[in-house]
Amino acid sequence: MTERTSLLLTDLYQLTMLQAYFDQGMADTAVFEFFVRKLPSGRNFLMAAGLEQVLDFLEDLRFTPAELDWLTGCGRFHRRFVDSLRDLRFTGEVQAMPEGTVFFADEPILRVVAPLPQAQLVETRIINLLQFQTMVASKAARVRLAAADKLLVDFGLRRAHGAEAGLLSARASYLAGFDGTSTVLAGMNWGIPLYGTMAHSFIQVHDGEVDAFEHFARSYPKACTLLINTFDTEAAARRLVPLAKKLAGEGITIQAVRLDSGDLAAHARQVRRILDEGGLPGISIFASGNLDEHRLAELVAAGAPINGFGVGTRMNTSADQPYLDCAYKLQEYAGLARRKQSEGKATWPGRKQVYRSYGADGLMTGDVLTTTDDVAPGEPLLVPVMRQGRRLANMPVLNAVREHAHAELARLPVPLRALAPATAPYCVTLAPPLRQLAEEVDRRIQADLIMRKSRCQQTA
Amino acid sequence: MTERTSLLLTDLYQLTMLQAYFDQGMADTAVFEFFVRKLPSGRNFLMAAGLEQVLDFLEDLRFTPAELDWLTGCGRFHRRFVDSLRDLRFTGEVQAMPEGTVFFADEPILRVVAPLPQAQLVETRIINLLQFQTMVASKAARVRLAAADKLLVDFGLRRAHGAEAGLLSARASYLAGFDGTSTVLAGMNWGIPLYGTMAHSFIQVHDGEVDAFEHFARSYPKACTLLINTFDTEAAARRLVPLAKKLAGEGITIQAVRLDSGDLAAHARQVRRILDEGGLPGISIFASGNLDEHRLAELVAAGAPINGFGVGTRMNTSADQPYLDCAYKLQEYAGLARRKQSEGKATWPGRKQVYRSYGADGLMTGDVLTTTDDVAPGEPLLVPVMRQGRRLANMPVLNAVREHAHAELARLPVPLRALAPATAPYCVTLAPPLRQLAEEVDRRIQADLIMRKSRCQQTA
Structure with a gap:
């Protein structure tokens, strides 16, 4: 494929x-x-x-x-x-x-x-x-173990090492337990579920965040994820509340917001409170930005109200062990x-x-x-x-x-299954027949060397 | 291409x-x-x-x-x-x-x-x-700075992250100062000089190292590099001396030997001595195995008699900073x-x-x-x-x-040019017009937000 x-x-x-x-x-x-x-x-x-x-x-x-x-x-x-x-x-x-x-x-x-x-x-x-x-x-499996049952999406194509690395890391991470990828070709090639949000540039080409949110939502009335950290995360969440209600009246649903910088747990808590108080408990929170299994484990342990994660560079490049x-x-x-x-x-x-x-x-x-x-x-x-x-x-x-x-x-x-090294590693036993074979090969190599050495000395 | x-x-x-x-x-x-x-x-x-x-x-x-x-x-x-x-x-x-x-x-x-x-x-x-x-x-440039004028060959295709990473890292490392690559397609695509030696398997399929060396040399009579660390590095070097002399009599030249494990500086010194004492000062020594700019700098500083290096994985994956x-x-x-x-x-x-x-x-x-x-x-x-x-x-x-x-x-x-971080980083000055532009953009964004906020409050 x-x-x-x-x-x-x-x-x-x-x-x-x-x-x-x-x-x-x-x-x-x-x-x-x-x-x-x-x-x-x-x-x-x-x-x-x-x-x-x-x-x-x-x-x-x-x-x-x-x-x-x-x-x-x-x-x-x-x-x-x-x-x-x-x-x-x-x-x-x-x-x-x-x-x-x-x-x-x-x-x-x-x-x-x-x-x-x-x-x-x-x-x-x-x-x-x-x-x-x-x-x-192997890296993605660790991310999955750390993320418990949260949504996990591969976001790493751009910083993967070239085209094939981007494509195949979408496959390898899905195989290991990710829910999908942002890499379109991986969807076309293998039917891997595709996820996407929007870039900061989408916000920036508009005169204001609310216009950007509304335009995007109108193009994707059934489900869209809006990026809210371009300027001030909480201010964007507050501005989203009246917009989401207005759009809901027209049958347009905002599915999620994305956080992409700063203290993700703190932002998630505040954004969750703003959305809940605004009567929008159905909008979920998606987070991204320099994530790996350790960062995810911290966020999960802290009970951060984040429903899903975009994990990119550090997973696709297996950054700690490349x-x-x-x-x-x-x-x-x-x-x-x-x-x-x-x-x-x-x-x-x-x-x-x-x-x-x-x-x-x-x-x-x-x-x-x-x-x-x-x-x-x-x-x-x-x-x-x-x-x-x-x-x-x-x-x-x-x-x-x-x-x-x-x-x-x-x-x-x-x-x-823990992220930390297990005190007792998994037990792999070398069976006696394998050790015997190794000894036989060593003896044969040694005999060869001695034979050749004596031949060498004879001809010298 | x-x-x-x-x-x-x-x-x-x-x-x-x-x-x-x-x-x-x-x-x-x-x-x-x-x-x-x-x-x-x-x-x-x-x-x-x-x-x-x-x-x-x-x-x-x-x-x-x-x-x-x-x-x-x-x-x-x-x-x-x-x-x-x-x-x-x-x-x-x-x-x-x-x-x-x-x-x-x-x-x-x-x-x-x-x-x-x-x-x-x-x-x-x-x-x-x-x-x-x-x-x-950027990584290869550091390797080049560490290697002084030694021959440097990219050996990293196998552990590069997929096909394109292997191919393009041959190009990027050549561009930055490597002398060539083992990646054949990079030779075909861009004319990058190709270098190669032999694998341990070539030695192992023969009944003895000397047979393997002789077969390879006969196939490449003008120049070949022989891998001498499959069993015992110094023993292989000693066995090579009579073979090289015999082949020289037939016009067959052995160009180099390759070390690929153990203490490369110590092996290089002993092998250099064996070859020199054997009347073969023209055979150069090439080393490979888990090399990066730091390892190369050590070997160069130690005066190890190594003429060239194959640098793979740690350069192609930029292992410290992937x-x-x-x-x-x-x-x-x-x-x-x-x-x-x-x-x-x-x-x-x-x-x-x-x-x-x-x-x-x-x-x-x-x-x-x-x-x-x-x-x-x-x-x-x-x-x-x-x-x-x-x-x-x-x-x-x-x-x-x-x-x-x-x-x-x-x-x-x-x-x-040093491998260690410079105490004073290079000076990049932000010119006043750029700072002014940033302030203007900030003011515009702020004005937009205030205008929208007041609009919001009016409609709320």
């Missing part, structure tokens, strides 16, 4: 590695997994998102003639290799956690099994898609498990599954991370989503994903 | 305001300016970027038939209004600071002068384009200056110009912010870039922009 992105939106090394594989005839089956190395500081959980766009990308994967021409002319690749890219398609399989699933550090949320060149080429864009939506959904420490790493090639041993960046090898257990109260009690050959108690979280390059028919629609996310938050252990 | 973005990638309120303007017949000339309210915490300056994409957007501005159909069917807009959008084009003018120009809080970097509906509709996307590239260029406190605000409508008075968000009214002065040493000494009717000493920074909806012919190409940015950094007062 999003626009197709050029396959050249990738790192140069993907293409140079592919040519080296081509030169060496290396095209056995490779297995890569995407996971987050550790939870962002202060966070208790993450929420998987972005799978739908990854599958779109894999299904549509191909080089255009213009891209192939550019590769031919750029001086880095030989013609036989570029020719081999002409018919390149993604023919592999994908297993993944459904979008909206809660997950933790080291747990793979997506596995790609495909011929090496395909599985390697897709790395950059898969990370680019999965990390962003997962980051935003990236995840995530990776898409080789786990197996040509039937052998593989492992990276770099300092601080070592990975668990092989194809993995996550099994999740629940208590009698339905809350999550712990996960087991193990190899796919092993079976552990609990529910396996990674499921097949693509075979032979085609997505399976059972992919959920966005509203079903949103319901799943909602259910996941309800299954979170209570301390993990 | 980037893909056209749907005009529905906007906030709903832009369209609802447009319909209200249509209903009221309000289409006089409006003037909006984009500016940053205050510098991000700890920063000494910002660098303007993104103008080229804004002009692309304005020149191509139109609704497609599918978008118009959706607007008709969505239930919020009447047919006469949607019909009026069919022929909507941007016919206004734009003045702006050239990309690469250093600027400060409250200084407009772009002004749009157009019929109200056009000038309003473009708000969301203009902010979305200008804030992102300006944010990245958004700017920026706005696109109405300054004038129908010939009258306008001003927002909201608490903490008041704006300076009217069309403005920035005049910059320089000392005898060529360094910037201070700016004056004033009305366009006024003339102050110094060089005016905003220049015409678009008239009647068409860009002017004299727009600089990207390499010229990059040279301008380089010259700007060289003209920065020395304390502002």
Whole structure:
């Protein structure tokens, strides 16, 4: 549903590695997994998102003639290799956690099994898609937990990092529990409910606030939200009372007012009193302006009479944690498990599954991370989503994903739902078969090194 | 050069305001300016970027038939209004600071002068384009200042916020002084020099590091960069020495090695020693991994023998400051200056110009912010870039922009080039005519309110 992105939106090394594989005839089956190395500081959980766009990308994967021409002319690749890219398609399989699933550090949320060149080429864009939506959904889930049952609208398009970030953050935040967005294209693409108010400029181009309010209300007689903080918030609320009554006589309804600056709780209380005393208890109060989960929790705790919130920049950019420490790493090639041993960046090898257990109260009690050959108690979280390059028919629609996310938050252990870090983090156990596999891989790498060292010494 | 973005990638309120303007017949000339309210915490300056994409957007501005159909069917807009959008084009003018120009809080970097509906509709996307590239260029300029003359390559596509963020951050960082990027599409679109190394997976699919190094070098005999931290960095460097000599005998050159984990300065020193002692002083050392301007400054200060850096996530997401406190605000409508008075968000009214002065040493000494009717000493920074909806012919190409940015950094007062906040911030003076205009606007708003209040009381 999003626009197709050029396959050249990738790192140069993907293409140079592919040519080296081509030169060496290396095209056995490779297995890569995407996971987050550790939870962002202060966070208790993450929420998987972005799978739908990854599958779109894999299904549509191909080089255009213009891209192939550019590769031919750029001086880095030989013609036989570029020719081999002409018919390149993604023919592999994908297993993944459904979008909206809660997950933790080291747990793979997506596995790609495909011929090496395909599985390697897709790395950059898969990370680019999965990390962003997962980051935003994880942040938005916190905002939802803080907001209790208040209306939540994504207002962040303008300060999102470019077009796709704006569009996909509308999707990711809706998935995680927002009620809608102001981003029109997200409404057109996915049917996400749209919300909007008015800008200060609308007030300013009129000679007075009351004229602006009246004009807007007449254009939207069934429901409109009026912005009342351009000059003096309470004065605007007082001026609104006679106008709202006059318009009501003509069947025109003012639905809400919006506050956008100053002490939102104090303004909301005064505006609520003015509207109530003016006989307008039906006009609700909507607030925006530099909000995040912490600010929302304060406003909710203070009992501020605010019915809904527009949350933008700090949610869409995940401002406190604007990236995840995530990776898409080789786990197996040509039937052998593989492992990276770099300092601080070592990975668990092989194809993995996550099994999740629940208590009698339905809350999550712990996960087991193990190899796919092993079976552990609990529910396996990674499921097949693509075979032979085609997505399976059972992919959920966005509203079903949103319901799943909602259910996941309800299954979170209570301390993990708090904004503050839980004293005891969620328990993810590494099963013995996975530890054994890691040791086997280490032994094999060590044996390789010793063998090569002795060969080296013999030839030296 | 980037893909056209749907005009529905906007906030709903832009369209609802447009319909209200249509209903009221309000289409006089409006003037909006984009500016940053205050510098991000700890920063000494910002660098303007993104103008080229804004002009692309304005020149191509139109609704497609599918978008118009959706607007008709969505239930919020009447047919006469949607019909009026069919022929909507941007016919206004734009003045702006050239990309690469250093600027400060409250200084407009772009002004749009157009019929109200056009000038309003473009708000969301203009902010979305200008804030992102300006944010990245400003961060990348700091990285460049910290890196002295080391090679700097953008590695951030994978963790950028979506496709456009990845692509445009390659452009913004190049503009601000990076030497190139790993993002292939940025090479194709703008001719930005491309750099790449290899991934750990390339090592891991081979049975040993030396095989992997040799295969890669044979595919890129003129120049290749080998990643040496997959298992043990120094051991890899030692194994590389005999291989490099063997390959050199066949005319194959290894250009560089890459470090990507651990204590980069310590590894670089040891690897440099191993390579030098092995008779390979020509192989340079390239480092990557969680780098930003502070880390780079440390490595440079420590004299680490590193020739170049790959800087990714923290630069592309501007991780310490992932958004700017920026706005696109109405300054004038129908010939009258306008001003927002909201608490903490008041704006300076009217069309403005920035005049910059320089000392005898060529360094910037201070700016004056004033009305366009006024003339102050110094060089005016905003220049015409678009008239009647068409860009002017004299727009600089990207390499010229990059040279301008380089010259700007060289003209920065020395304390502002430091990473730490300067004790004395750069001096931006508000000229008396601008203060007078603000007072006039305030008096007009006040008079309006009093007049309306008395009208209200008469009718109450």
